Amino acid sequence: MQDHGYGEHEATFGDRLTAAREGAGLAVADLAGRLGVRAETLKGWESDQAEPRAVFLGRLAGMLGVPLVWLLTGEGQGPHEGAGIRQSARAELRDLRRVLEEAAQRIERLEGVLADD
Incomplete structure (x- = not known):
């Protein structure tokens, strides 16, 4: 991980987010895509212009393994x-499994609604 020139107590949320993203080997666009937000949104978080x-x-935290x-x-x-990188992959896999489970539940619910027709 790069030295960002700040002490532990001086780091902001944006500083820690940037450090974690870089530590996970992810580009801004990659992490933004995984989260489903625009790269500009993530850049705003990293620069402490938005939360x-x-x-x-x-x-x-899960995707970045922190x-x-x-x-x-x-x-x-x-x-x-x-x-x-490995922690990020594990977190992404957990997230995808959760999304798939939610999708399966929604499919079952909709099939039940349509079966009543």
Whole structure:
């Protein structure tokens, strides 16, 4: 991970988000695409010009392989070089499984509604 020139206590949410994304080996466009937001939105978060909604915080932490508490406060273990990519892949896989499960439940519900016709 690069040295961003700030101490642990001086880092902002945007600084930690950038460090975690870089530690995971992801470009802004890659992470934005995985989250379903525009690259400009993610850049706004990283530059502390905007804050993500709560729904994105857990997904960000999972995709980047960092604890949510660290991402929000800087307390605890941050990203580790090399490990971030595998952790990111695991988190993305968990996220995809969750999405597929939700889709399967919606399909079953809709099939039930249509079966009543």
